[in-house]
Amino acid sequence: MKLKITFLIAFLFCVQLSIGQKAVDRVFYGRIFTDTIAAENVNVLNSRTGLTTASDSKGLFHIPAKTGDALVLSAVNLETRRKIIKDEDLNSNLIILKMASKVTELNEINVNENSQINAVNLGIMPAGQKKYTPAESKLYTAQSGILDPLLNKISGRTTMLKKEVQVERNEKLLLKLDGLYEDQFYIETLKIPQIYIKGFQYYIIEDPDFVRALEAKNKTLMLFYIKKLALNYSEIISNEN
Incomplete structure (x- = not known):
């Protein structure tokens, strides 16, 4: 009986220690590329903490984070990207992140004589139904x-x-x-x-x-x-x- 109680206490202590460790911020190391070129001056933001940093000339950066945090990567000439941090990311020496260049689209003028035709009028979507983002x-x-x-x-x-x-x-x-x-x-x-x-x-x-x-x-x-x-x-x- 004493052995069972000792084992239970040890198990609960290990679980509590494991949970406590997950809650502590660690350092995420990343390197950003566009195609095969290192991306410099990319802004990296941890949306939970509000902390920011920027990639250097080799595309390298590091930032405090923990599992589940969302990193938002942005630059003027690149498409914004977000990265949800996983356990294995924090255990890795370096995570490679790829970003895509922004494509500038020309403004297009459409002349639509049937502007009243939409999903509601066609009966595809009920009127007043909430529209969800992706x-x-x-x-x-x-x-x-x-x-x-x-x-x-x-x-x-x-x-x-x-x-x-x-x-x-x-x-x-x-x-x-x-x-x-x-x-x-x-x-x-x-x-x-x-x-x-x-x-x-x-x-x-x-x-x-x-x-x-x-x-x-x-x-x-x-x-x-x-x-x-x-x-x-x-x-x-x-x-x-």
Whole structure:
């Protein structure tokens, strides 16, 4: 009986230690390529922590992360890519990430005399039905049915899909935010150092009040909230340094 109790205590201790280790941030090492060329100055953001870094002339970078974190890779001339970190990624010496060059499409003018023809009018989609984004559609499917929701929850697929929906939402908000303010506004007015601008943008799109103002295109409220958030973010930077 004593042997069983000792074994149970040892087992629970190992489980707790294992869980505790997973919660600690480690360092993710990556190298970015476009085709066969190393990609320099690619911005890498950990969407959970808001920490950013950039790839060097050899495409190399490293950033604190843990399993399940989403890294967002972006550059002016490259298609934005996101990478969900797995256990094996953190145990590897180096992860190779490939990014695609942006393709500039010419504006196309369509003359459509049948503009009233759409999925609703054709009876394909009921009026008022919610339109899902690709990530939302995957999550909806994973949570539908009888057995699928339980199996997906146990396997962790539902959690991963929820993170993908969040990343997709953030990317859309960043597109709306892009171009609203010049870098000089962040640096001179908000006193945000240039290397922290991208991280600050991810920080403010997590604030519900600012997001509502952004969605409503209310520039007065946006300015009010962004100045308030800049003070908080500056304090975070100061504490980290």
